[in-house]
Amino acid sequence: MELNGKRVTLGVSGGIAAYKAAELVRLLVREGASVRVAMSEAATHFVTPTTFQALSGNPVSVDQWDAGVANGMAHIQLSREADVLLIAPASADFLAKAVSGIADNLLTTLTLARDCPLLVAPAMNRQMWNNPATRRNIATLTGDAVGILGPASGEQACGESGLGRMLEPEEIVEELIAHFQPKPLKGRKVLMTAGPTFEAIDPVRGLTNLSSGKMGFAVARAAREAGAEVTLVCGPVALPTPRGVTRIDVCGALEMHARVMRLAATQDVFIGVAAVADYRPRIVSEQKIKKEDNPPPLIELVQNPDILAEVAALAHPPLCVGFAAETRNLAEYAEKKRRAKKIPLIAGNLVQDGFGGSANTLILFDEHGQQVLEPAPKLALARRLIARVAVLLENPHAPH
Ligand code: PMT
Numbered sequence: 001m002e003l004n005g006k007r008v009t010l011g012v013s014g015g016i017a018a019y020k021a022a023e024l025v026r027l028l029v030r031e032g033a034s035v036r037v038a039m040s041e042a043a044t045h046f047v048t049p050t051t052f053q054a055l056s057g058n059p060v061s062v063d064q065w066d067a068g069v070a071n072g073m074a075h076i077q078l079s080r081e082a083d084v085l086l087i088a089p090a091s092a093d094f095l096a097k098a099v100s101g102i103a104d105n106l107l108t109t110l111t112l113a114r115d116c117p118l119l120v121a122p123a124m125n126r127q128m129w130n131n132p133a134t135r136r137n138i139a140t141l142t143g144d145a146v147g148i149l150g151p152a153s154g155e156q157a158c159g160e161s162g163l164g165r166m167l168e169p170e171e172i173v174e175e176l177i178a179h180f181q182p183k184p185l186k187g188r189k190v191l192m193t194a195g196p197t198f199e200a201i202d203p204v205r206g207l208t209n210l211s212s213g214k215m216g217f218a219v220a221r222a223a224r225e226a227g228a229e230v231t232l233v234c235g236p237v238a239l240p241t242p243r244g245v246t247r248i249d250v251c252g253a254l255e256m257h258a259r260v261m262r263l264a265a266t267q268d269v270f271i272g273v274a275a276v277a278d279y280r281p282r283i284v285s286e287q288k289i290k291k292e293d294n295p296p297p298l299i300e301l302v303q304n305p306d307i308l309a310e311v312a313a314l315a316h317p318p319l320c321v322g323f324a325a326e327t328r329n330l331a332e333y334a335e336k337k338r339r340a341k342k343i344p345l346i347a348g349n350l351v352q353d354g355f356g357g358s359a360n361t362l363i364l365f366d367e368h369g370q371q372v373l374e375p376a377p378k379l380a381l382a383r384r385l386i387a388r389v390a391v392l393l394e395n396p397h398a399p400h
Pocket of ligand 1: 193195210211212213214215216253271272273274275276277278304305306307308309321322323324325326337349351354355356357
């Protein structure tokens, strides 16, 4: 329950994407948020207030002159009771009014009268989105510290395709969760690796391992939530990219090495979560190796470059963080790797805890010794790791 105790006022403006706001309310409530919905009159033509009332468990406001509100000021009450005002969908008309401070209905009045942060999820036809007026409005709202969520590109209700679709409800919830996280890495650049590597033997076979990418993707999400600009170089994994993270897909260790080294010198932090193959076949067969080929082929292996050690050896390296997965002697082996790679911090985990699942147990090793992080979901551990990274960026010798 990532939004436990958070009070969200959801403003629904008129547009076909209003139907997605119903699912959004369901997801927000599932994450523990208390949701109050305010609708524009136009929005009621797409979804009824009853739907939102049933999903949120709270009365829905449409009319700013709502007699049911004790002081007759629904706009003030809805804003004072909220930790965030989220407008989804936000129509072009709503955005234009918000820019000018027009307050001619409940949503716009609420927006003007608020004393909490405002996030908007625009939804409109691609030409309306690309219109210079909307571009100007978005620039002004950004300058006014309004969070702009999306929009996404794709098929639109009008039959056209392009930028202007409202983000999916799951994506908006992820953005909202990120909104509430502290931002100690604001303005920082974080480069990461995640997942396994795949070392080809022939066109259909290869050497790989059981890394799912979940730990690395959780760290990428946590770093982005903390305000960093995150680039994630990942081996073959079937996971959705965390919102706002730049993803570079690679296959083998050589490719991962090349992509990382191209970017490493300009980063503040490098975190190697990937389970990089130490070896690759010396020769990759161009043709599929046939069973009939006798005798059975011997695969000669050569060593892959150590990406983390190379980044740490740069003249001006970013703050380097490693991971170590061991089946035994975790403390001894993890600390040995930390020293060998000359990095300030390594996160150790047992193979049986770390690989594949959604939870993990991490022990952080640094110059002060070890810090055990209790078993927890990978995202929770990732946030703790990122908090430690942020501290070390400010003071490389900070105690636990
Ligand atoms: O993906 P999941 O299923 O969620 O699992 C997560 C994980 C168990 C893979 C992850 O938590 C983890 O422990 N990753 C490191 C695995 C490991 O043991 O790596 P290593 O001991 O081979 O390497 C140590 C460090 O050097 C790692 O940071 C690794 O990314 C880096 N390395 C290793 C070899 C190499 N050629 N280049 C590297 O950069």
